[in-house]
Amino acid sequence: MQETPTELMLKGYGLTTAEIFYRMPDYRNVLNTFVWQDYDLAPDHPRLFKFIEFWQDRIEGPLHSIRFTHRKMISAGEWRQVVGEFRYH
Template identity: 45%
Template sequence: MLKPTIMERQLAGYKLATAEIIYRMPDHLDLLQSYIWQEYDLVPEYPELQRFLRFWTDNLDGPLVSVTVGSRELFKRGEWRNAEAVLTLH
């Protein structure tokens, strides 16, 4: 099965989610590192982010300190219109 396009996901209610993940360096636990994660996800459940964080805790050595999440619609349903015509000028 094909993965839905970005447009199809947005029409289904997905929003662009951005998370800043603060974690401890595995070899130097006193040092903190920042990682930015970005993906289209369903708000407020964030299943894609939850899946990524499960992968992180199960497979990576850097313990998580905090996760800050924000999301934004790229367009609203009322802003979407089909084009009546396409004109090309040379």
């Protein structure tokens, strides 16, 4: 069963966005872009590097460069468990 984005964020994952520049297989002078986005762990980024390896093994367009950013959506100070709630008027 796949984990939900909230479960991943609580485990320390953040949203990683990569802009991949690659050359067209038939037209080597033409650069194209592809945007990839997934929840990943910084600073190692195992999912991003797995995707890059997949690209190099299976896709004909050679990579030119990759720009990426990572943003943790929930940090330790932003999430707390609430057991009860009191309303004060």
